[in-house]
Amino acid sequence: MNFIIDATVKAVKQLYQADITPADVSLQETRKEFEGQVTIVTFPFTKVSRKSPEQTGAEIGEYLKNQLKEVSAFNVIKGFLNISISNTYWVEQLYQVITTDDFAIFKPNGKKVMVEYSSPNTNKPLHLGHVRNNLLGYSVAKILDAAGYEVIKANLVNDRGIHICKSMLAWQKWGNGETPESTKEKGDHLVGKYYVIFDKEYKKQIEELKAIGQTEEEAKKNAPLIKEAQEMLLKWEAGDDAVIDLWQTMNGWVYEGFGETYKKLGVAFDKFYYESNTYLLGKDIVEEGLASGVFFKKDDGSVWIDLTEDGLDQKLVLRADSTSVYITQDMGTAQLKYDDFGMDESIYVVGNEQDYHFKVLFLILQKLGKTWARGLFHLSYGMVDLPSGKMKSREGTVVDADDLIVEMETTAKQVTEALGKINDFSEEEKTQLYHTIGMGALKYFLLKVDPKKRLLFDPNESVDFQGHTGPFIQYTHARIKSVLNRATITGVDTEPSELAPEERDLIVTLTQFPEIITQAAIAYNPGTIANYVYELAKAYNKFYHEHSILQAEDELVKQFRLQLSVASAKVISRGMNMLGIEVPERM
RNA sequence: GGUCCCAUAGCUCAGCUGGAUAGAGCAACUGAUUUCUAAUCAGUAGGUCUCAGGUUCGAAUCCUGAUGGGAUCACCA
Numbered sequence A: 001m002n003f004i005i006d007a008t009v010k011a012v013k014q015l016y017q018a019d020i021t022p023a024d025v026s027l028q029e030t031r032k033e034f035e036g037q038v039t040i041v042t043f044p045f046t047k048v049s050r051k052s053p054e055q056t057g058a059e060i061g062e063y064l065k066n067q068l069k070e071v072s073a074f075n076v077i078k079g080f081l082n083i084s085i086s087n088t089y090w091v092e093q094l095y096q097v098i099t100t101d102d103f104a105i106f107k108p109n110g111k112k113v114m115v116e117y118s119s120p121n122t123n124k125p126l127h128l129g130h131v132r133n134n135l136l137g138y139s140v141a142k143i144l145d146a147a148g149y150e151v152i153k154a155n156l157v158n159d160r161g162i163h164i165c166k167s168m169l170a171w172q173k174w175g176n177g178e179t180p181e182s183t184k185e186k187g188d189h190l191v192g193k194y195y196v197i198f199d200k201e202y203k204k205q206i207e208e209l210k211a212i213g214q215t216e217e218e219a220k221k222n223a224p225l226i227k228e229a230q231e232m233l234l235k236w237e238a239g240d241d242a243v244i245d246l247w248q249t250m251n252g253w254v255y256e257g258f259g260e261t262y263k264k265l266g267v268a269f270d271k272f273y274y275e276s277n278t279y280l281l282g283k284d285i286v287e288e289g290l291a292s293g294v295f296f297k298k299d300d301g302s303v304w305i306d307l308t309e310d311g312l313d314q315k316l317v318l319r320a321d322s323t324s325v326y327i328t329q330d331m332g333t334a335q336l337k338y339d340d341f342g343m344d345e346s347i348y349v350v351g352n353e354q355d356y357h358f359k360v361l362f363l364i365l366q367k368l369g370k371t372w373a374r375g376l377f378h379l380s381y382g383m384v385d386l387p388s389g390k391m392k393s394r395e396g397t398v399v400d401a402d403d404l405i406v407e408m409e410t411t412a413k414q415v416t417e418a419l420g421k422i423n424d425f426s427e428e429e430k431t432q433l434y435h436t437i438g439m440g441a442l443k444y445f446l447l448k449v450d451p452k453k454r455l456l457f458d459p460n461e462s463v464d465f466q467g468h469t470g471p472f473i474q475y476t477h478a479r480i481k482s483v484l485n486r487a488t489i490t491g492v493d494t495e496p497s498e499l500a501p502e503e504r505d506l507i508v509t510l511t512q513f514p515e516i517i518t519q520a521a522i523a524y525n526p527g528t529i530a531n532y533v534y535e536l537a538k539a540y541n542k543f544y545h546e547h548s549i550l551q552a553e554d555e556l557v558k559q560f561r562l563q564l565s566v567a568s569a570k571v572i573s574r575g576m577n578m579l580g581i582e583v584p585e586r587m
Numbered sequence B: 001g002g003u004c005c006c007a008u009a010g011c012u013c014a015g016c017u018g019g020a021u022a023g024a025g026c027a028a029c030u031g032a033u034u035u036c037u038a039a040u041c042a043g044u045a046g047g048u049c050u051c052a053g054g055u056u057c058g059a060a061u062c063c064u065g066a067u068g069g070g071a072u073c074a075c076c077a
Helices: A002-016 A043-049 A053-067 A087-098 A128-146 A162-174 A187-211 A216-222 A224-238 A241-265 A283-292 A326-341 A352-367 A371-375 A401-419 A427-447 A470-484 A501-511 A513-523 A526-546 A555-578
Strands: A027-029 A038-041 A071-077 A080-085 A112-116 A150-157 A271-274 A303-306 A314-318 A345-351 A376-381
Touching (some): A002 A053, A043 A053, A053 A071, A053 A080, A112 A128, A128 A241, A128 A345, A128 A376, A128 A513, A128 A526, A150 A326, A162 A187, A162 A224, A162 A241, A187 A224, A187 A241, A216 A224, A224 A241, A241 A401, A241 A427, A271 A326, A283 A303, A283 A314, A283 A326, A352 A376, A371 A376, A401 A427, A427 A526, A470 A555, A501 A555, A526 A555
Parallel strands (some): A112 A345, A150 A271, A345 A376
Antiparallel strands (some): A038 A080, A303 A314
16 A cells, blocks of 8 residues: 555655655545445645645645545545545455465565473463463464574473472372373373472371460471471482482473473474573672672672663662572573574563563663664563462462363364264364364464453353354364365456455455564554454455355456355454464365 | 552443544344255444543644552562
8 A cells, every 4th residue: 555655755745845754644544334445534735735624635635536546536534535446456465466476475574583482380281371472473483484594492491499309208208109191191290299298298287386375477498398308309409419310200290291282282492492591690790790889899809780770779689699580591591592593582481570680681681782682572462360379389279281181172072063064074074173273263362462462361161162262263274175166267357347345355354464574563462463364264254155155246246255165264264263263174 | 658550331342653424243022944054144232431630733652740450669489
């Protein structure tokens, strides 16, 4: 639509001898109730035209109609210039733009971006919060890829620390040598079970100590279990063979479990980082900062940065005993990632409870003069809440990722069976389809909302399969495929004598796809894609309902509608793919 | 208390680089299937865009303040 903008700039120049830039022309979609496809707001031009908005619109409209063959008509309502673009233009768009192989395919932009997401703890299974994180990260990676970036999907696994020692210790004490094989339990669930057991026993000990007069604080510190866990962590850091052995074994179980869940979620990674390898990093950066005066040392030997001028606090970056804190490690890991890949941008998909941490981290790196720090971005997303409140792994009040996936598949199965459209499918095909639909519903549900917003998830109210949902869009795709399977496409570009409004609207929506990808990539927001694909599916269903494809008036029209259908299916499929959602051929 | 995020229909959400009478879905009600998949389509009803100021020809959108909700301000990660 740039040609309209350019022509408008010229029109203003010709008519009113005023120079404006393309940015001054606000072009928008014409509202449904009016005639036309694009609308120019004429109010901004009245200053130079010295005429009423209506008259200004009429004059510009007249100019455009005379100058551009694509403009077939116009009308002005209350200062809004509504322009009708000729049917020929839209049909050309379909054949010369939308159906071409490189439609909405972005050329490599030469930029490299890392998307870090998932970042699980290896002491418990994944829950709904992780699911949101995983789907978001994966989708953003797909969107950036589509927008022309070279993308590295990274996962920084939190595989060490006191929380893992807790699971290990509880297993040692009460595990009786249980393994995933012996219990037939998924490895991450087995380990998570012992994490919960630890917490239960720990709480018991705290109560006992409180009963003999200790304060809550003292009891938490003095409980034998926590002391044992701390000892175990020290042994781990000292490289004690037995502890390392156990750690490797139990982490192995967890990774196998995570692998299964990731596979079901359909997410993947190009690069894994492990905190057991990175937790000592960052100390050299502390030295660097001390040398350059960005950091300062307190009397006790601890190292700090003063961010009060930036409206933040003083922040510790190294303990007095010269051991690392969280942010030390993150500084080091950021450097490591940059050294590994030299990416232009790096996106951290992490919950919004860490907003402050990342603000500080990025600021520190900038102050240290890391040029790449400007490319760091925290993609912060809201918590997933249950009606009962926050999810807490330790207390077992979580929606488990694996359970949730099974539940979605079961619901998909029930809905599908009730409709009875795929009775000829093999068992394997059915299982596959239930998975596709169930995950489509779940993924769409989680991705259509703005990442920033917190999400309320009611496990008792199942995710919908009708209306503004993943299955609605999947259904539209299957429906198109069903029609295409019954027809032969000649591949000859035919122009119908008349273009119905539903056909034109569908083409208009299709042409927007590249712009939508760009927007989604700029905002790191899969919701942009999700809502667009929904609009497209709706536009198709409306067209489908109003017009027969196979029984079209004549072969020209039929071929045109078939091409329109092929294009719609393709864009739906590509859009959904950016959300990590599969579209079935039948459902 | 400081800082950050959020607030739109009964519910879940779009719209936010300022533009027309604020849009979808769910739930409720009505209608469409001898015709390409009705997981669909068409319609009815549902709104003080939290509130109060400000900027503007024009504000759900930008600014200020308030209210409500959430997060965070650890020598935990």
